[in-house]
Amino acid sequence: MMKNLKQKMVALAGDQAVAFAAKQSDVDVVAAYPITPQTIIVEQFSEYVANGEVETEFICTESEHSAMAASIAASATGARAFTASASAGLALMHEMLFVASGCRVPVVMAIANRALSAPLNIHGDHSDSMAQRDSGWIQMYAENSQEAYDSIIQAFKIAENSNVLLPVMVGLDGFTLSHTLENVETFSDETVKEYVGIRKIANVLTHEGKLAPFRLDPKNPMTMGPIALQNYYFEFKRQQEEAMSNALMVIQNVNKEYGEISGRKYGNGLIDEYYLKDAEIAVICIGSTAGTMKTIVDQLRNEGIKAGLLRIRTFRPFPSEDIRTALSNVKAIAVMDKSMSFGGNGGPTFHEIRNALYDSNPRPFIVNYIYGLGGRDTSPTQLRTIYSDLQQILTKQTIDQPIKYLGLRD
Amino acid sequence: MTTQEWKFTAKEIANKPDLFLPGHRACAGCVPATVLKLVMKATRGPTIVTEATGCMEVVSSIYPYTSWATPWLHTAFETAAANASGIEAALKIMKKKGRISQEHVDVIAIAGDGGTFDIGFQALSGAVERGHDFLFLLYDNEAYMNTGIQRSSGTPHGAATTTSPAGSSVPGKLEYKKPLADIMIAHNMEYVATASPYYWRDLITKVRKGLEVEGPAFLHVFAPCPRGWRSNPAKSIEYSKLAVETCVFPIWEAVNGNYKLSSPSKLLSLAPQKKKPVSDYLKGQGRFRHMFKPENKALLDEVQNITDKRWKQLLKKCNLS
Numbered sequence: 001m002m003k004n005l006k007q008k009m010v011a012l013a014g015d016q017a018v019a020f021a022a023k024q025s026d027v028d029v030v031a032a033y034p035i036t037p038q039t040i041i042v043e044q045f046s047e048y049v050a051n052g053e054v055e056t057e058f059i060c061t062e063s064e065h066s067a068m069a070a071s072i073a074a075s076a077t078g079a080r081a082f083t084a085s086a087s088a089g090l091a092l093m094h095e096m097l098f099v100a101s102g103c104r105v106p107v108v109m110a111i112a113n114r115a116l117s118a119p120l121n122i123h124g125d126h127s128d129s130m131a132q133r134d135s136g137w138i139q140m141y142a143e144n145s146q147e148a149y150d151s152i153i154q155a156f157k158i159a160e161n162s163n164v165l166l167p168v169m170v171g172l173d174g175f176t177l178s179h180t181l182e183n184v185e186t187f188s189d190e191t192v193k194e195y196v197g198i199r200k201i202a203n204v205l206t207h208e209g210k211l212a213p214f215r216l217d218p219k220n221p222m223t224m225g226p227i228a229l230q231n232y233y234f235e236f237k238r239q240q241e242e243a244m245s246n247a248l249m250v251i252q253n254v255n256k257e258y259g260e261i262s263g264r265k266y267g268n269g270l271i272d273e274y275y276l277k278d279a280e281i282a283v284i285c286i287g288s289t290a291g292t293m294k295t296i297v298d299q300l301r302n303e304g305i306k307a308g309l310l311r312i313r314t315f316r317p318f319p320s321e322d323i324r325t326a327l328s329n330v331k332a333i334a335v336m337d338k339s340m341s342f343g344g345n346g347g348p349t350f351h352e353i354r355n356a357l358y359d360s361n362p363r364p365f366i367v368n369y370i371y372g373l374g375g376r377d378t379s380p381t382q383l384r385t386i387y388s389d390l391q392q393i394l395t396k397q398t399i400d401q402p403i404k405y406l407g408l409r410d
Numbered sequence: 411m412t413t414q415e416w417k418f419t420a421k422e423i424a425n426k427p428d429l430f431l432p433g434h435r436a437c438a439g440c441v442p443a444t445v446l447k448l449v450m451k452a453t454r455g456p457t458i459v460t461e462a463t464g465c466m467e468v469v470s471s472i473y474p475y476t477s478w479a480t481p482w483l484h485t486a487f488e489t490a491a492a493n494a495s496g497i498e499a500a501l502k503i504m505k506k507k508g509r510i511s512q513e514h515v516d517v518i519a520i521a522g523d524g525g526t527f528d529i530g531f532q533a534l535s536g537a538v539e540r541g542h543d544f545l546f547l548l549y550d551n552e553a554y555m556n557t558g559i560q561r562s563s564g565t566p567h568g569a570a571t572t573t574s575p576a577g578s579s580v581p582g583k584l585e586y587k588k589p590l591a592d593i594m595i596a597h598n599m600e601y602v603a604t605a606s607p608y609y610w611r612d613l614i615t616k617v618r619k620g621l622e623v624e625g626p627a628f629l630h631v632f633a634p635c636p637r638g639w640r641s642n643p644a645k646s647i648e649y650s651k652l653a654v655e656t657c658v659f660p661i662w663e664a665v666n667g668n669y670k671l672s673s674p675s676k677l678l679s680l681a682p683q684k685k686k687p688v689s690d691y692l693k694g695q696g697r698f699r700h701m702f703k704p705e706n707k708a709l710l711d712e713v714q715n716i717t718d719k720r721w722k723q724l725l726k727k728c729n730l731s
Contacts, residue, residue, distance in 0.1 A: 028503045031496060055507060057499035062536030066492035069533070072485050073460065073496030079504055081496070099485045198509070207476050216481035216497065218456030218515055225484035226471035 005261045007185040014145040014177035015040030017184050018084065018110045018170070021152035023048050023056075024192035028079035028199075031059040031070035035089040036122045037174040038112040042084060064089035068096035068107075075105035076224050078215035080156065080199045083107065086174060087114035090128045094135070100167045101136025101240060103225050104214075106159030106199075107167040109137075110152060113287070113338075114174040115374045123375020124174030126286065130339040130348045132169070136240050138247055139316040141171040141287045145182040147266060147313075148172040150258065153192055157254045162202040163246040165214075173288040175375065185262070195261065244317040251314055270319035272311040273326050275301060279308025281390035282327060284353060285336040286312050289371075289378070296384050307387050312349065320356035327357065332365040332390040336406075338372045346370075346403050365393050371406035382407050416454075416618045423451050423614065427479070429459075434477040435469040439636040439643025441650060442466050442549040445607050446520070449547055449631075450480070452617035457516040458501075460494055462525030463487035465556045465635075466549065488529040491537035494519040494544040516621045517544040523564030524554045527588050538597045538626045545620040545627045548590070551635035559638040563588040566658075567716060568709050569697045571638075576700035581709050586716060594628040595664050601627040603663035605672075608651035612672050616663060632659045640696020652691040655684075657721040662728065669727040679730050685721075688714045 012020060019041045022030070032042045048054040057074075061067040067083050075081040085093060090111060100107050111129050115121040129139060138158060142148040148170065155168040172178055187195075201213040204222075212220035228236055248270065255269025266272055272290065275297055276282060283293055290311040300307040310326055312319075327333060337347020344351065350368035357363060369386055371378050386406070393399055429450035436443035446466055450457075460483045461467040467484050470477035485493055494517050501517070504510045519537075521530050526548040534546060553571045554560040561574040566587045570576040574583035594602045601623045605613040613631065620627035634650055636643040653659035660675040671679055678685045689710065692698040701710045725731040 029496065029499045055503065057503040059495055059499050061492065062532060066533045066536055069485050069489035069492035070496030073483060073493040074500040076483050077497050077500035079500035095486055207474065216458050216483055218481055221479055221481050223471050223476035223478050223482045226473045226476065227468050228473035232473045
């Protein structure tokens with residue numbers, strides 16, 4: 001096993017870090033369509049192609065729908081396929097996302113998270129990928145550009161694992177991460193290429209009853225993406241759920257092995273805990289907000305307040321058990337959602353957390369904060385009020401307002 | 411494209427193993443199924459097929475059975491051409507990296523009229539513009555048959571479908587068939603052709619020519635559907651002949667934009683007296699029944715007029731007028 005391999009610090013915006021990671025992962029086919037704030041990814045990758053720095057077929061498709069179709073087809077042919085999108089582009093792909101997971105193709109996609117229209121808005125929130133949470137894709141969210149880089153490399157290992165074979169999307173907050181320069185530790189091309197390896201194709205039974213690699217291969221004709229009716233469709237779906245639950249362990253293993261070569265770990269790969277052991281109050285959030293939140297927790301801890309933070313890194317499969325364990329001593333919890341589930345009594349993360357903690361005994365107080373929609377700035381002062389609200393809930397032992405909108409104009 | 415035309419005997423074609431196998435669930439008299447069988451007889455080596463959602467996709471891939479003896483992929487309705495681009499790109503780079511054999515693999519994208527004229531048109535136009543090496547095969551049964559006979563932009567003027575019914579105030583489809591093959595020629599494609607399965611030799615030859623093109627090729631194949639056309643299943647192939655004889659569906663090919671009539675249509679251009687009236691083709695098809703009512707005489711005349719007009723335009727393009 002390789003350990004703590006040599007790395008080089010470079011200044012990269014989140015999008016550039018993603019493109020660089022894809023380049024180093026020896027991707028065979030990139031099929032993509034430009035959309036703000038993902039554009040830097042495709043521009044950067046086009047430059048690699050133009051300068052002969054990658055051995056990749058780059059397909060500049062006429063839509064995101066075709067980008068995903070081409071990615072599925074390339075992956076079904078046996079290639080390692082990567083794409084990137086955001087917002088309306090991801091929404092246009094919606095139909096094909098289910099096809100990708102149903103066809104069990106390990107496509108990796110970066111999402112520079114952005115608000116959905118209308119009204120038109122190009123800035124960061126999680127509406128786009130949260131709307132795809134039931135599409136059968138593994139979903140991971142990065143806290144910073146470093147994690148975006150690391151997660152893209154890890155995503156190939158996770159997606160292509162024969163116990164998983166599911167597509168993976170890695171979210172990075174639009175502009176906050178996608179367009180902001182950060183120092184990123186990077187491996188050499190050779191190291192990443194060796195770590196990710198050439199895509200291994202699992203053997204499956206063909207209709208002729210022999211074992212053959214699961215891809216479009218004239219030597220072993222296979223029918224992929226068939227019609228399956230009342231008698232078989234259900235089993236296909238159950239198997240996808242099985243793969244999702246296998247992914248829980250695979251993501252943790254990949255996080256661990258990657259940690260050994262890089263010196264960087266993201267919690268257990270599923271959740272990232274910050275001062276939770278003895279915390280009485282805790283916030284749960286996703287993405288770059290966690291960076292600011294950690295600073296606030298530091299301040300509160302200095303003041304002697306038992307505050308903690310839980311960052312969800314992997315949203316699908318949802319790590320319910322890990323979250324339950326991590327929060328077992330916490331008495332009041334605030335769940336932050338950068339997207340809405342209209343008419344659904346709170347945001348998507350709130351739903352998941354309430355579901356995960358329903359069986360906790362004693363069950364903690366749980367409240368929801370919707371924030372940052374359309375890129376609305378959320379200041380540290382505003383974020384700090386969440387913890388003071390939680391303190392009040394503990395004092396009063398009751399919740400006055402279960403769902404709040406942070407930084408909303410009155 | 412090679413300059414030497416592929417020669418074959420009927421015996422060779424009959425003896426060539428099928429890649430589209432029997433046992434599929436197509437209706438009696440389904441011409442699209444016959445078309446696919448013939449198309450797959452024209453392959454020249456390893457071939458990957460990708461298909462749009464539609465009748466032929468559904469009848470040939472009911473899990474756990476398949477009619478495909480060649481690798482086959484379906485993803486969605488509008489994606490046949492986008493799939494082909496992904497497959498072609500993957501083959502190219504994997505070959506370059508030495509991960510698969512160096513043998514050439516042909517890619518065929520198949521879609522019906524809905525998956526080509528309408529919902530799949532953007533992906534088709536995009537894939538052709540990008541120049542992927544594939545043959546796009548359109549089997550045109552002139553409506554959304556798989557979902558129950560709804561009109562498409564490939565449905566001809568006057569035809570009754572479930573979304574363009576012949577009612578008391580609207581006599582079937584008012585709009586005209588989109589000239590799709592011409593639109594594909596406007597993409598500066600090296601090879602575009604139309605074919606009808608009655609002239610099966612012509613069809614097979616054109617498939618092979620399309621495969622031999624290094625880049626995108628487009629083949630528009632006429633494919634009667636007795637269920638959707640409300641016609642006698644035993645007469646499906648007869649209709650595919652009549653459509654050519656009446657010039658409703660002339661067969662031709664265009665190499666680098668140079669139109670050239672194929673023999674059956676060429677003969678009609680040389681002997682115009684042999685060109686049959688459109689009513690010979692329309693009668694017997696339930697979808698055109700209303701056109702033979704006295705009050706719809708104008709509609710019948712209009713179909714003859716538009717057919718003559720388009721035929722004249724075609725002759726002009728072939729420098730035959």
